Amino acid sequence: xxxxxxxxxxxxxxxxxxxxxxxxxxxxxxxxxxxxxxxxxxxxxxxxxxxxxxxxxxxxxxxxxxxxxxxxxxxxxxxxxxxxxxxxxxxxxxxxxxxxxxxxxxxxxxxxxxxxxxxxxxxxxxxxxxxxxxxxxxxxxxxxxxxxxxxxxxxxxxxxxxxxxxxxxxxxxxxxxxxxxxxxxxxxxxxxxxxxxxxxxxxxxxxxxxxxxxxxxxxxxxxxxxxxxxxxxxxxxxxxxxxxxxxxxxxxxxxxxxxxxxxxxxxxxxxxxxxxxxxxxxxxxxxxxxxxxxxxxxxxxxxxxxxxxxxxxxxxxxxxxxxxxxxxxxxxxxxxxxxxxxxxxxxxxxxxxxxxxxxxxxxxxxxxxxxxxxxxxxxxxxxxxxxxxxxxxxxxxxxxxxxxxxxxxxxxxxxxxxxxxxxxxxxxxxxxxxxxxxxxxxxxxxxxxxxxxxxxxxxxxxxxxxxxxxxxxx
Ligand code: DUC
Ligand code: ZN
Ligand code: ZN
Numbered sequence: 001x002x003x004x005x006x007x008x009x010x011x012x013x014x015x016x017x018x019x020x021x022x023x024x025x026x027x028x029x030x031x032x033x034x035x036x037x038x039x040x041x042x043x044x045x046x047x048x049x050x051x052x053x054x055x056x057x058x059x060x061x062x063x064x065x066x067x068x069x070x071x072x073x074x075x076x077x078x079x080x081x082x083x084x085x086x087x088x089x090x091x092x093x094x095x096x097x098x099x100x101x102x103x104x105x106x107x108x109x110x111x112x113x114x115x116x117x118x119x120x121x122x123x124x125x126x127x128x129x130x131x132x133x134x135x136x137x138x139x140x141x142x143x144x145x146x147x148x149x150x151x152x153x154x155x156x157x158x159x160x161x162x163x164x165x166x167x168x169x170x171x172x173x174x175x176x177x178x179x180x181x182x183x184x185x186x187x188x189x190x191x192x193x194x195x196x197x198x199x200x201x202x203x204x205x206x207x208x209x210x211x212x213x214x215x216x217x218x219x220x221x222x223x224x225x226x227x228x229x230x231x232x233x234x235x236x237x238x239x240x241x242x243x244x245x246x247x248x249x250x251x252x253x254x255x256x257x258x259x260x261x262x263x264x265x266x267x268x269x270x271x272x273x274x275x276x277x278x279x280x281x282x283x284x285x286x287x288x289x290x291x292x293x294x295x296x297x298x299x300x301x302x303x304x305x306x307x308x309x310x311x312x313x314x315x316x317x318x319x320x321x322x323x324x325x326x327x328x329x330x331x332x333x334x335x336x337x338x339x340x341x342x343x344x345x346x347x348x349x350x351x352x353x354x355x356x357x358x359x360x361x362x363x364x365x366x367x368x369x370x371x372x373x374x375x376x377x378x379x380x381x382x383x384x385x386x387x388x389x390x391x392x393x394x395x396x397x398x399x400x401x402x403x404x405x406x407x408x409x410x411x412x413x414x415x416x417x418x419x420x421x422x423x424x425x426x427x428x429x430x431x432x433x434x435x436x437x438x439x440x441x442x443x444x445x446x447x448x449x450x451x452x453x454x455x456x457x458x459x460x461x462x463x464x465x466x467x468x469x470x471x472x473x474x
Contacts, residue, residue, distance in 0.1 A: 002030065002040040003440055009046035009401065011391050012053075014372035022051065024397040027439035031393055044435075044442075046401050052371050053389050054088025054398035054436065055352050056378040058123075058147075059238055059262065059311030061344060062092055063112060067157060069321040069342040072418045076453045078316070078348065079116040081416040083444045083451055085349035086374075086400030086433035089119040089388055089459065093149050096125040097158060103136040106145055116456035117449075118438050119398070121384070123181060124148040127158065129165035134172055141176040144460025146383050147236075148173055152220040153185040153286070160187055166227055174233040177465050179260075179381070181236045184220035184245070185212055185287055194339065205280030208338035209272045209288035214242045217287045221245040225252055225259055234258035234468040236381065239313050241267045241287045243297030246306045253306065253471045260381055260471075262309040263298050265354040266345050270423055271295070278333055281341040282322050283423055285315070299364050302373065308473060309381060310373045312351045315344020318419040346417050350410065350424060356402060356431030367404070380473045383461035397440040406432040416449075 004024040010017050011032070023031040023040065037043045062071055062078045073081065075092075082090055092113060094105035102124045113120045124140045126133060126148055137148065148169055150161035161169070166180070173180050193211035197203050221237060225248050228235040240246065240261050249261050271291055274283035283289055301307040325340035352374055359365035365373075379389025386395050408414060410424040436444040443451035467473055 002035070003042065005035050005037065005040040005043045006051060006399070007037070007043055007045045007047070009049055009051040011051045012367050012371045013390060014368050014376050017050070017367060022391060024440045027397055029391060029393055029395050029397050032391070049434070050367060050402040050404060051391065052086070052400050052402055053375040053391050054400050054438065055086040055374045056382070056388060057082060057087050057090040057312055057314070057348055057351070058378050058382050059264070060090055060092055060314035060348055062314070062316070064093065064095055066344070067342040068325065069317055072316045072318045072321070074115065075113045076115040076117060077418055079118045079456060080449050080451070081349045081418070083118060083436045083438070083449060084416045084433070086352045086402070086436055087118065087348060088398035088400070088436060088438045089121070089384070090116070091121040091123055091382065093123045094125045096127045098128050101136060102126060102133055103139045106140060110458050114456070114458070115454055117443060117451035117453060118456045119459050120456050121145070121459045121461055126150050126161055126165055126169050128161070129168040134168055137169065137172045137178060138176050141178050144462065146176070146178045146461055146463050147181055148178060149181040149183070151183040152224065153183065153187040153190050155187045155191065163223070166224065167231065170227055170231040170233050170235070174231060177463055177468055179234055179236055179463055179468065181238055182224045183239070184217055184224055184237055186216045186219040189216040189219060198339065203337040203339055205275040205284065205336055205338060208284055209275050212286060212288050214244055214290070214294070217241060218244040218248070222248050225249070228259060229257055234260070236260040236262065236309070238262045238311060239264050239267065239287060240307065241290050241298070242294040243300070246297060246301045249306050256470045258468055258471045260309060261301065261307045262311045263301070263307050264311055264313050265347055265351045266423070268295050268298055269354055269358060269427070274423070281326065281334065281336070281338065282319065282421055283345065284338060284341045284343055285313070285345045286343045302365060302369070308372070308377045310351060310355065312347030313344070314346055314348035316346040316348070316417050316419055317342055317344055319421060345423060346419060349415050349417055352400065353408065353429045353432050356404065357429040361404065361430045377473050380464065381467060383463035384459050387459065397437060399437040400433045401435040402431065403434045404431045406430070406434060408432050
């Protein structure tokens with residue numbers, strides 16, 4: 001007897017869309033084919049709908065102390081918001097300051113995440129390369145954490161890795177089949193520009209973006225890639241925003257160097273004109289929003305396989321946190337000072353809808369591409385495939401059912417992210433998740449959350465060494 005049969009759906013993988021039933025028992029997919037309804041406790045007819053592997057979010061910052069703020073959600077609340085966007089597993093980063101043990105910080109973070117309703121994992125983070133810190137790389141990888149994040153900027157915030165640290169982490173990560181993850185922005189360029197704005201006393205929202213132009217990102221991207229080439233190791237660059245960086249990636253990917261690239265939905269759909277508005281501080285994130293030209297370059301990168309991953313870089317700060325260090329002018333407008341605004345945008349819940357609508361329904365991507373970009377490729381590169389990321393016998397029954405005809409106008413009211421604004425307010429979406437299943441249990445149905453606090457489990461990860469030797473996930 002099965003617990004659940006999903007009948008008549010169009011089952012999506014990166015390669016194909018095929019119609020068959022899915023039989024689920026004990027949290028796992030047990031068979032694909034055609035099944036009699038009498039064989040299951042519950043049968044859901046999903047005729048005409050698409051059945052996709054649950055979205056995996058490998059890039060978010062929840063309850064992460066940063067620039068004096070923490071974020072609006074607990075991990076449980078974050079898991080609810082994610083579930084409405086089809087997310088069935090997420091990964092956050094260890095909180096690290098100098099002197100902290102990366103290993104201990106990962107364990108502490110995993111404990112914090114245990115209240116999640118969906119499965120979860122943690123990435124290690126490196127802010128220095130002391131002997132103790134570096135020796136944790138092996139321990140982390142043995143524990144099931146093979147991914148290690150480093151920031152190439154945020155020196156003043158105390159989380160930047162210097163070049164020596166990058167090189168050391170690259171080298172040791174390589175020896176344990178690990179994957180360094182990079183936030184690429186040149187601290188030197190950003191800091192010089194920011195200091196100039198401060199000395200001119202012009203810290204407008206518009207100037208924020210000017211301080212961190214394409215070249216600020218592209219220089220750090222190039223440097224990270226050069227170091228990867230030197231060590232001959234794999235890296236993953238998060239939240240890439242522009243074609244200049246992609247050209248660097250193309251150059252080395254074509255030689256087989258495993259440089260994996262992620263972009264996020266906000267860089268595809270939101271632009272730097274937002275910084276011209278009075279509330280432009282709500283759109284402050286790093287790297288900053290760019291122009292439609294760069295977004296077009298990113299769509300091309302998604303189409304030609306230069307970008308194999310998407311991540312939301314979710315930082316759900318409400319207006320109170322975004323504004324907490326700002327003052328107002330006599331006329332009630334903001335005294336614009338970008339140095340006092342926490343960086344980050346909310347995006348966890350809208351990543352799949354945006355890719356379905358702007359990607360599939362606008363003819364830029366196939367639904368199979370979106371499956372790869374939101375789930376299969378993420379599971380592969382982060383080391384939890386085939387437990388996650390695919391609808392196949394033996395895999396966890398983490399599933400999102402999508403109605404490609406469903407139209408939703410994005411607004412703060414339709415999202416579940418606990419904040420009082422939506423940067424995509426008014427954006428018309430066609431193609432939306434309508435049901436989310438986590439390990440065989442329906443956790444979102446008919447607009448209601450049915451999951452349980454603490455039901456998520458920590459997922460140990462191990463990356464297929466082939467993906468780390470040569471570019472590509474096939
Ligand atoms: N970028 C953001 O916008 N926020 C948090 C960290 C980051 O890299
Ligand atoms: Zn970042
Ligand atoms: Zn991030």
